[in-house]
Amino acid sequence: MSIAPPGPAWPPTPTVADSDSIGFDDWRADVRGRVLGEVVDFLREVRIDASLWPGAEDVLRQYATGGKGLRSTFMYLGWLCGAEPDVAALRAAASLELVHAFALLQDDVMDDAALRRGEPAAHVRFSRGYRHDDATAALRFGASAAILLGDMCLVWSEQMLRQSGLEASAAARVWPRYDAMRIELAIGQYTDLTNDVRRRPTMDDVLAIARAKSGNYTVARPLQLGAAMAGCDDGVLNMLTRYGTRVGEAFQLRDDLLGIFGSAAVTGKPEDSDLGQHKATTVVVAALDAATPAMRRELSELVGRPVLDHAALERCRDLIDASGAPERVEAMITDRVDDALHALDDGPLPPGRRTALEQMALLCTARQQ
Amino acid sequence: MSIAPPGPAWPPTPTVADSDSIGFDDWRADVRGRVLGEVVDFLREVRIDASLWPGAEDVLRQYATGGKGLRSTFMYLGWLCGAEPDVAALRAAASLELVHAFALLQDDVMDDAALRRGEPAAHVRFSRGYRHDDATAALRFGASAAILLGDMCLVWSEQMLRQSGLEASAAARVWPRYDAMRIELAIGQYTDLTNDVRRRPTMDDVLAIARAKSGNYTVARPLQLGAAMAGCDDGVLNMLTRYGTRVGEAFQLRDDLLGIFGSAAVTGKPEDSDLGQHKATTVVVAALDAATPAMRRELSELVGRPVLDHAALERCRDLIDASGAPERVEAMITDRVDDALHALDDGPLPPGRRTALEQMALLCTARQQ
Numbered sequence: 001m002s003i004a005p006p007g008p009a010w011p012p013t014p015t016v017a018d019s020d021s022i023g024f025d026d027w028r029a030d031v032r033g034r035v036l037g038e039v040v041d042f043l044r045e046v047r048i049d050a051s052l053w054p055g056a057e058d059v060l061r062q063y064a065t066g067g068k069g070l071r072s073t074f075m076y077l078g079w080l081c082g083a084e085p086d087v088a089a090l091r092a093a094a095s096l097e098l099v100h101a102f103a104l105l106q107d108d109v110m111d112d113a114a115l116r117r118g119e120p121a122a123h124v125r126f127s128r129g130y131r132h133d134d135a136t137a138a139l140r141f142g143a144s145a146a147i148l149l150g151d152m153c154l155v156w157s158e159q160m161l162r163q164s165g166l167e168a169s170a171a172a173r174v175w176p177r178y179d180a181m182r183i184e185l186a187i188g189q190y191t192d193l194t195n196d197v198r199r200r201p202t203m204d205d206v207l208a209i210a211r212a213k214s215g216n217y218t219v220a221r222p223l224q225l226g227a228a229m230a231g232c233d234d235g236v237l238n239m240l241t242r243y244g245t246r247v248g249e250a251f252q253l254r255d256d257l258l259g260i261f262g263s264a265a266v267t268g269k270p271e272d273s274d275l276g277q278h279k280a281t282t283v284v285v286a287a288l289d290a291a292t293p294a295m296r297r298e299l300s301e302l303v304g305r306p307v308l309d310h311a312a313l314e315r316c317r318d319l320i321d322a323s324g325a326p327e328r329v330e331a332m333i334t335d336r337v338d339d340a341l342h343a344l345d346d347g348p349l350p351p352g353r354r355t356a357l358e359q360m361a362l363l364c365t366a367r368q369q
Numbered sequence: 370m371s372i373a374p375p376g377p378a379w380p381p382t383p384t385v386a387d388s389d390s391i392g393f394d395d396w397r398a399d400v401r402g403r404v405l406g407e408v409v410d411f412l413r414e415v416r417i418d419a420s421l422w423p424g425a426e427d428v429l430r431q432y433a434t435g436g437k438g439l440r441s442t443f444m445y446l447g448w449l450c451g452a453e454p455d456v457a458a459l460r461a462a463a464s465l466e467l468v469h470a471f472a473l474l475q476d477d478v479m480d481d482a483a484l485r486r487g488e489p490a491a492h493v494r495f496s497r498g499y500r501h502d503d504a505t506a507a508l509r510f511g512a513s514a515a516i517l518l519g520d521m522c523l524v525w526s527e528q529m530l531r532q533s534g535l536e537a538s539a540a541a542r543v544w545p546r547y548d549a550m551r552i553e554l555a556i557g558q559y560t561d562l563t564n565d566v567r568r569r570p571t572m573d574d575v576l577a578i579a580r581a582k583s584g585n586y587t588v589a590r591p592l593q594l595g596a597a598m599a600g601c602d603d604g605v606l607n608m609l610t611r612y613g614t615r616v617g618e619a620f621q622l623r624d625d626l627l628g629i630f631g632s633a634a635v636t637g638k639p640e641d642s643d644l645g646q647h648k649a650t651t652v653v654v655a656a657l658d659a660a661t662p663a664m665r666r667e668l669s670e671l672v673g674r675p676v677l678d679h680a681a682l683e684r685c686r687d688l689i690d691a692s693g694a695p696e697r698v699e700a701m702i703t704d705r706v707d708d709a710l711h712a713l714d715d716g717p718l719p720p721g722r723r724t725a726l727e728q729m730a731l732l733c734t735a736r737q738q
Contacts, residue, residue, distance in 0.1 A: 046552070053559060106520070110513040130563075144479040144562050147516055148555045151475070154523055155555075159548045168537075179528045183415070186517045186524075190422060193513050194499075 024359045028073065031090070035072040036065045038094040042160050048152075054129060056149060059122045064101035064153065066117050070364065071096040071222045074244070077360065078226020080353050081236055088165035089229060092174065095164065096222060098157035103185055103217075105150035109143045110193065111277060118268040122146040154182070166229065174229040181221045188212035198304050201280045203289065210252040210282065211245070218251055219364070220244030239347040243357060246340035250333045250365040256281040257329055258368065260317060266368050275316050276308050282332070287325035295319050337365055393728045400445055400459070401438040407463040408434050411529050417521075423498060425518060428491045433470035433522065435486050439733065440465040440591045443613070446729065447595020449722050450605055457534035458598060461543065464533065465591060467526035472554055472586075474519035478512045479562065480646060486637040491515040523551070535598065543598040550590045557581035567673050570649045572658065579621040579651065580614070587620055588733070589613030608716040612726060615709035619702045619734040625650040626698055627737065629686060635737050644685050645677050651701070656694035664688050706730055 022030070043064065048056045075093035083089065107113070108121040115121060120128075127142025161178065162171075192213045195201065201209075223240040232240075258267050259274035260283050274281055284303060288296055299319045302312050320326065340361050344354055391399070412433065417425045444462035452458065476482070477490040484490060489497075496511025530547065531540075561582045564570065570578075592609040601609075627636050628643035629652050643650055653672060657665055668688045671681050689695065709730050713723055 048556070052556065102520075106516060110509075110516070112509075140479075141562055145559060147475060147479070148559050151471075151520070151523060151555045152552055154520060155548055155551045158527055162544060175531060179524055182524045183521055186520045187417070187421065190514060190517050193510055 024355055027356065028359070028363070031073050031076055032069040034090055035069045035076070035094040035097065036067075038091050039065050039097045039160075042094075042098075042156070046156060046159070053145075055125055059105075059125060059146075059149060060101070060153075062117055062119055063104050063122065064097055067097065067100065069097060070360075071100055071218060073360065074219055074222035075226040075229075077353070077356055078223035078228075078232075078240060079230045080356070081223075081227050081240060081347075081349060082230030082232035088167075089170075089226070091164040092161050092166050092171075092229065093222075093226060095157045095160035096225075098153045098160060099182060099185070102150045102153035102157065103189070105146050105153065107189060109146050109150075110189070114270050115264070115268060118264070122149065157182075170229045170231070173231065174225055177221070177225050177228055181217060181225065184212065184221070185217050188214070188217065195280050196278050198278055199280070200288070201285065203282065203285050206280050206282050206285050207249065209280075210256075211249060213252075214255070215245070215248030215252045217248075219248040236347060236349075239343055242343040243340045243361070246336040246343070247361045247364055250336040250340070250361075253282055253329050253333045253336070254365050254367075256283045257326060259283075260320060261326070262368065275303060275313055278303060283320060283325050283329055286328045287320040287323040290325055290328065291319065291323040295323065299323075333365055337361055393724060396725065397442065397728070397732075400442050403459055404438045404441040404445070404463040404466065405434045405436075407460050408466045408529075411463075411467075411525070415525060415528070422514075424494055428474075428494060428515075428518060429470070429522075431486055431488055432473050432491065433466055436466065436469065438466060439729075440469055440587060442729065443588055443591035444595040444598075446722070446725055447592040447597075447601075447609060448599045449725070450592075450596050450609060450716075450718060451599030451601035457536075458539075458595070461530050461533040461535050461540075461598065462591075462595060464526045464529035465594075467522045467529060468551060468554070471519045471522035471526065472558070474515050474522065476558060478515050478519075479558070483639050484633070484637060487633070488637075491518065526551075539598045539600070542600065543594055546590070546594050546597055550586060550594065553581065553590070554586050557583070557586065564649050565647050567647055568649070569657070570654065572651065572654050575649050575651050575654050576618065578649075579625075580618060582621075583624070584614070584617030584621045586617075588617040605716060605718075608712055611712040612709045612730070615705040615712070616730045616733055619705035619709070619730075622651055622698050622702045622705070623734050623736075625652045626695060628652075629689060630695070631737065644672060644682055647672060652689060652694050652698050655697045656689040656692040659694055659697065660688065660692040664692065668692075702734055706734055 043057075043060055050057060072093040072095075075096055076090055079086070079089040079093065104116060105122050108116055109123045113121045114124060119125075123139075123142040123146035125142070126145035127138040130138040130141040132138070158178070161174070164171075166174070188209075191209050195206070195209050220241055221244075223244045224237060227237050227240050256274070259269075259279070259281060264270060270276075275284075284299075287299060291299060299316065302308065302316050302319070305312065308316070341358055344357055347354075349357070412426075412429055419426060441462040441464075444465055445459055448455070448458040448462065473485060474491050477485055478492045482490045483493060488494075492508075492511040492515035494511070495514035496507040499507040499510040501507070527547070530543070533540075535543070557578075560578050564575070564578050589610055590613075592613045593606060596606050596609050625643070628638075628648070628650060633639060639645075644653075653668075656668060660668060668685065671677065671685050671688070674681065677685070710727055713726055716723075718726070
């Protein structure tokens with residue numbers, strides 16, 4: 001896929017470069033940099049007194065401004081499918097980084113995750129500063145503090161959207177979807193809590209959970225938010241929904257593969273995070289489906305153990321590998337990305353926007369490492 | 370204090386009765402009924418599928434529509450200090466019940482509270498429906514579900530305010546304060562987590578925590594929200610702030626007395642909830658200040674124990690009683706209520722509004738049982 005070479009709009013002007021005038025990689029880096037810069041500026045304004053809450057600022061850096069900015073980029077790209085580059089729209093899109101920080105802070109407590117982006121998770125960090133004589137109280141305190149900082153990010157997300165400078169009509173179009181997405185996110189997380197490999201869910205079950213939990217919320221919903229904000233018609237919205245749903249599923253399938261075979265250096269999480277938590281991911285379900293009866297019995301027994309040591313994890317990986325599940329999931333990813341790219345054939349998008357969507361689909365779902 | 374007898378505006382018209390035309394008790398019951406009715410209607414619209422999340426609806430009834438509606442009533446009363454009765458303003462005020470439900474759901478997890486309003490707390494209820502073979506996993510699930518339902522109430526609160534039908538100018542005046550109040554609430558809860566009687570805080574320390582944690586948020590902030598929404602001038606806002614700060618402190622002092630001496634039938638909470646959690650409340654600090662050295666040593670030892678049995682709780686109550694702390698706290702309540710009522714002398718309020726404020730101050734701070 002060819003994209004237009006960098007043109008006169010680079011270096012970016014205050015109106016925000018789009019991918020018609022500069023190459024995709026530069027555009028993507030520019031949008032990410034601007035989005036995270038907007039969040040940094042916003043957090044500087046609402047700043048928490050460090051003497052009141054030691055460590056909060058550093059945790060916000062880790063959770064709110066340390067990511068890839070995927071969701072904001074998709075929301076801004078949705079906007080560009082119906083409107084010209086605009087700083088207020090970019091700021092509105094950036095507010096999704098605070099929704100995401102809220103979700104990560106609280107999910108990490110609920111999953112008792114040890115690491116986030118290669119650093120100790122927020123609840124672990126907060127617990128370290130508390131009563132060294134009572135480990136249970138310290139863990140409880142750390143979890144509560146992380147939940148509360150998550151609540152604050154949730155309030156700030158809408159404050160940032162409200163103060164983005166969007167015109168009233170654009171804001172009125174985005175709010176109902178913004179509310180609905182955040183409710184869907186909480187319900188998706190609730191559903192994920194009930195997801196346990198020991199209950200032997202089917203592939204359809206785990207794909208439905210994947211859509212509710214992260215697929216929709218990473219790609220389709222952000223695109224819809226941006227497109228609705230720009231006043232796109234139903235044709236464009238439907239095209240972006242089909243594209244976004246498929247890319248979101250592929251993104252989650254890639255995440256499931258990384259959750260078992262990815263190194264901590266790539267994922268920023270401990271290597272046992274999925275298997276150790278008895279998560280029924282697409283990869284595990286595909287392996288249980290495809291394994292021989294003897295291997296299925298062994299894998300079931302292993303993933304049902306209360307604790308998996310290093311040898312058990314290694315054996316799980318070998319069994320999953322031998323089942324052919326990784327190849328099956330790779331093929332599912334390819335199918336979904338192909339379908340997503342075909343969806344773009346239906347639409348009247350300018351070439352730069354279409355290229356950006358194509359490249360984002362690949363970027364979200366590519367093999368890593 | 371005399372109030373106007375019920376007049377021709379009773380039974381209430383769709384424009385919402387105010388306390389000029391009907392007696393205070395009828396007005397208060399009318400406002401509470403309408404506020405809770407608005408929340409019921411809103412929750413019916415955003416309804417969670419019961420097959421998706423069993424028990425969520427009943428927990429919302431308990432947490433969002435089972436209360437006294439104090440915060441909504443104060444917000445609506447703030448509105449009436451600068452404007453006429455209005456259904457949109459009442460609906461905007463009612464959204465505070467969802468903020469409060471959010472706070473209660475999550476506080477109960479953080480405090481590991483057993484009861485709320487005489488029924489098992491949400492996290493206890495949710496844990497009962499989960500895996501009977503693994504008590505730790507069930508507790509974890511219950512806590513996470515209650516946190517997530519709290520998050521949803523936080524999103525719904527602003528959705529309800531946004532959809533209240535307020536004019537744009539009134540909405541623009543209320544949003545910054547609404548955001549600030551919710552952030553203050555989270556920071557107040559964080560501060561309360563660090564509040565431990567074993568650290569021996571001073572009376573000033575615990576009064577500051579009481580203000581941050583519940584005093585401001587129960588009276589002063591709701592009044593300010595309503596008055597700002599109505600476009601009241603600084604004179605009225607300052608008067609309501611002075612009144613609200615003092616009534617809020619008195620409310621918290623009364624709550625501290627009830628937390629130690631109130632029966633479960635009145636508070637809806639277990640009788641050991643404050644002392645058993647090592648909370649440094651005004652009553653305990655007053656007792657430690659005023660006790661003889663021997664009694665202080667004994668009380669300190671008792672409230673520092675990891676677990677207090679029934680006999681230890683009874684002995685704590687006797688020691689606190691003997692110290693004279695209850696009388697001191699009663700006197701502090703009286704001082705604050707007097708000061709709050711004097712604050713109303715400065716303002717140009719119509720008699721019905723002033724009477725409603727006077728009666729609400731007494732209702733929030735009166736001895737119970």
